[in-house]
Amino acid sequence: MDLTLRVWRQRGPLDEGGFETYQAAGVSGDMSFLELLDVVNEQLVTEGREPIAFDHDCREGICGSCGLMIDGRAHGPRASTATCQLHMREFSDGDTIVVEPWRAAAFPIIRDLVVDRTPFDRIIEAGGYISAPTGSAPEANLIPVPKGTSDTAMDAAACIGCAACVAACPNSAAHLFTAAKVVHLNLLPQGQPERWRRVERMVETMEEYFGSCTSHGECEKACPKDISLDNIAVMNRDYLQAKIRNR
Amino acid sequence: MPPLPAGLPRGGNGPGCGNGRMEAMASTTRERTSKLARIGGVYRTDTGKKYAMATSGVVLLAFVLGHMIGNLHVFEGAHDGVYRIDEYGEGLRSLGEPLFPRTLVLWVFLRLPLTAAFLVHIHAAWSLTRSNKAARGAKYQSPRNYLAANYASRTMRWSGVIVVLFLLWHLADLTIGVEAVNPGFRRGEVYQNLVFSLGRWPVWILYTAAQAALGFHIWHGAWSLFQSLGVNNPRFNRFRRIFANVFSTAVVVGFLSVPLGVALDVVR
Incomplete structure (x- = not known):
């Protein structure tokens, strides 16, 4: 199929940037979206022009590196799918596809479609860990965890930190990401020692960079890992409890 | 948590990276803050403002529901020559009599908390909107x-702003009785006042249209407050949406029944 791409090009953080139009002919439906960009880039390089810069790593939907705003939707039209796992069969011949980087004040554009997601690292540093003694791995069933709890924690742990939630949120809130990390650790017995400090620090670090949650639910729809909005309610409750307990 | 003093690394508090120092610092500052100051300090955070937004929202939801139910006295008509809704209004003003002076209970236990809830709700909305706008950037x-x-x-x-503007009109029209807004206003005659006011067609449209804004506002608010306050249980979560649907529909239909009653000549 033949596609028209309108891609955001920006030479650097201070450049104004703008859309540029490219033609992609003979695109196979089995190509991933990132492969499409690879093909366009090869064309550009052949023509002696600068290739489009974009983030990518594993290309199998588990690393959280890729992430593009495709036709006004984070990670494109397919639900529960990261950009690298989005195949061109989702589009049809003659389509014009608009590609933009994530937009948030906390994520300055480095170049073209690449944004700086350092604030997510700051949130993790603030409490997204447990203080387990290192050494050989303990016996797996040494600490009993109820099945339901471990399932819920596992669902939250599925977050790959791609920041589609921030990109999709009309308020640029990072609640879904932060809640996934908080809930994942706060539910499990291994996370209990730092439970209240964790939620306080992570929420407050998050608020330094991001907006607040108005329960639109856009993040949940954009999330390639189907992280539930319920996590945000749990995080809000834990934060309030942490403030009351003052541990 | 108070901001870290300069010199300490921001973040980087993983296991074995100065965690002990952090803990010591945290505990010394914590001993000094009183419980009240601490709870009050929560309002400084965005999450705290959402709690305030939700709790004041609950107060306001309770108010609109109560107001709507009270309005239904209109349909009871008159009894012994006195309109039932006039008696209801007088009942509100004389709450607590003769133990307390007239209107004291109304002011202290109803109007004051309500005004406070409005102010908190509006302030939190204002400041959260600013913070959200800043977070978007480009x-x-x-x-x-x-x-x-x-x-x-x-x-x-926007629906919030419309509700506030409508509220100001509504207070001037049927509570205070500002001459320019409602020239037919006579204190205490609730029934006659509203029949006169809603008899003017632009006012009738205003009252009807405002319910749309109110309805949208409380529909989202009545579900969203559960998220903000962290009222979450997988077994009951689907009822939160149902509650919002039922509550907002009931309030809007109840409120609309009065102008409809006037239009259909049931209330005259």
Whole structure:
């Protein structure tokens, strides 16, 4: 199929940037979206022009590196799918596809479609860990965890930190990401020692960079890992409890 | 948590990276803050403002529900030559009599908390809106394709502003009786006042249209407050939406029944 791409090009953080139009002919439906960009880039390089810069790593939907705003939707039209796992069969011949980087004040554009997601690292540093003694791995069933709890924690742990939630949120809130990390650790017995400090620090670090949650639910729809909005309610409750307990 | 003093690394508090220092610092500052100051300090955070937003919202939801139910006295007509809704109004003003002076209970236990809830709600909304705008930075340059955000959730601040403007009119019209707004106003005659006011067609449209804004606002608010307050249980979560649907529909239909009654000549 033949596609028209309108891609955001920006030479650097201070450049104004703008859309540029490219033609992609003979695109196979089995190509991933990132492969499409690879093909366009090869064309550009052949023509002696600068290739489009974009983030990518594993290309199998588990690393959280890729992430593009495709036709006004984070990670494109397919639900529960990261950009690298989005195949061109989702589009049809003659389509014009608009590609933009994530937009948030906390994520300055480095170049073209690449944004700086350092604030997510700051949130993790603030409490997204447990203080387990290192050494050989303990016996797996040494600490009993109820099945339901471990399932819920596992669902939250599925977050790959791609920041589609921030990109999709009309308020640029990072609640879904932060809640996934908080809930994942706060539910499990291994996370209990730092439970209240964790939620306080992570929420407050998050608020330094991001907006607040108005329960639109856009993040949940954009999330390639189907992280539930319920996590945000749990995080809000834990934060309030942490403030009351003052541990 | 108070901001870290300069010199300490921001973040980087993983196991074995100065965690002990952090803990010591945290405990010394904590001993000094009183419980009241601490709880009050929560309002400084965005999450705290959402709690305030939700709790004041609960007060306001209770008020609109009570107000709506009270309005239904209109349909009871008159009894012994006195309109039932006039008696209801007088009942509100004389609450607590003869133990307390007239209108004291109304002011202290109803109007004051209500005004406080309004002010908190508006202040939190104002300041959260500013923080959200700042967090977006540069807007998307291509049109967004929203999937879950609906008309109600995306227009909360506008429906809120409309409700406040309507409220100001409504107070001037039927509570205070400002001459320019309601020339037919006679204190205490609730029934006659509203029949006169709603008999003017622009006013009738205003009252009806304002219910749309109110309806959208409380529909999103009545579900969203559960999220903000962290009232979450997988077994009951689906009832939160149902509650919002039922509550907002009941309030809007109840409120609309009065102008409809006037239009249909049931209330005259």
